[in-house]
């Protein structure tokens with residue numbers, strides 16, 4: 001069981017980092033959205049994501065047993081120690097990219113949480129129970145926008161098409177399984193790829209069909225985040241995120 | 254059957270002395286005026302101006318605080334700030350709807366904001382260079398907003414009064430949260446305490462200006478009081494705010510940047526109150542007229558968001574149109 005703890009901690013940090021970083025990107029929109037309704041929806045989704053990240057960091061810290069807090073984990077690691085997938089750290093670029101990124105991620109997380117909700121770990125199951133409701137809304141909201149933009153004007157269709165070309169190569173990393181995650185899967189705590197992948201495919205196909213978008217063949221998937229190898233933009237994201245904690249070490253806020 | 258003062262298709266009213274007297278009688282009897290009720294054109298105009306300025310303030314107010322979301326020092330603070338900024342957006346949406354009951358569209362009001370024709374609270378033209386500004390805004394700016402808005406819960410225009418009841422609950426939560434943030438800074442390291450005092454120094458006077466010009470110089474006050482749109486004068490509300498806020502600062506060991514601030518036993522009919530220094534009205538008018546540090550940045554940020562988002566709004570319309578055609582064809 002001690003062993004599971006260490007591996008589960010590593011696996012949960014990956015998921016926590018995904019949520020924090022995607023929430024960070026979404027929150028960059030606050031006050032700058034295309035319409036007031038989206039100025040409310042995007043922070044709302046960011047709140048869900050960062051809320052999930054907090055639960056996951058807190059639990060990961062508990063499993064670790066080194067008296068670290070959620071903030072120690074969220075703010076005080078080096079770039080190589082963050083293990084979010086590259087998809088979530090990509091810049092917002094435009095509203096089409098932002099909504100597609102959200103859809104790709106939410107379509108993965110829904111079956112993930114559905115599985116975890118039924119697992120034998122009570123803490124995890126409770127986190128999943130709340131998350132699964134929130135993530136369903138994210139799929140609906142982002143999915144509706146992908147459809148509107150894909151099947152809207154010529155310009156929006158072109159932008160949507162570009163977003164798919166740019167972001168689809170990053171989706172493979174969602175299904176990345178390392179030794180730590182493998183052990184958690186074998187222990188029945190986290191879902192295997194064949195549990196999640198078919199549902200992800202089904203969600204994306206259904207949305208893309210209505211959005212008149214084609215799913216591209218990806219020959220060269222873009223990977224690295226799970227091993228702490230990040231894009232250049234990530235350093236700037238961390239510079240913002242960590243600024244206060246780095247400038248005033250040890251202060252309480 | 255077409256009674257005098259009834260709103261015609263063009264929302265014009267025939268304002269005979271009898272109509273105006275009857276309207277005033279309803280106000281005096283504390284009756285609520287509702288969207289379809291006859292009302293003097295000037296009453297309508299005053300409310301549209303007030304409600305839309307309030308809505309714009311909520312929207313522009315998202316920017317100075319939004320400036321710190323990605324840099325909030327802890328996850329707890331980040332989540333609270335995100336939620337607060339989102340609340341302000343919600344207030345904006347809610348207030349635009351209240352304004353729409355008076356016959357102006359949100360689209361129209363947005364254009365007035367973006368072209369600089371409409372005003373919003375000048376306080377948001379000050380910058381938020383440090384994290385302590387987030388505490389200062391919650392404590393002082395939301396605090397001053399509450400002083401202004403609590404009496405508006407009894408405003409004679411029904412939809413505005415009802416909107417204010419809901420908004421005030423959230424604003425007072427923001428105020429407590431901001432004060433709590435300032436408290437933790439004031440109890441923190443020397444650097445944190447200095448940051449808190451510096452923020453207070455910068456926000457104190459502008460927040461006193463939020464109540465508007467002195468009663469002797471205010472162009473809108475008298476008629477608004479008679480119509481029970483406003484219940485207290487600018488100076489009365491400002492005094493209430495000073496009296497409520499100074500002890501809060503003292504409690505956490507911060508001081509107001511005002512050498513003339515003194516307790517005066519005889520003020521407020523013998524209940525006591527604070528005398529305070531002279532407000533720099535030149536600065537107030539300078540910022541109101543567009544020459545504050547952030548006026549142009551604020552409007553440019555809103556314009557950029559609007560322009561960059563045009564293709565999204567067009568796509569949404571085009572898609573809805575396609576859907577309708579498909580339904581009709583089916």
Ligand SMILES: [Fe+2]
Nearest residue numbers: 311340341344
């Ligand atoms: Fe507000």
Ligand SMILES: [Fe+2]
Nearest residue numbers: 311344398424
């Ligand atoms: Fe307000």
Ligand SMILES: [Fe+2]
Nearest residue numbers: 395423424427
């Ligand atoms: Fe507020």
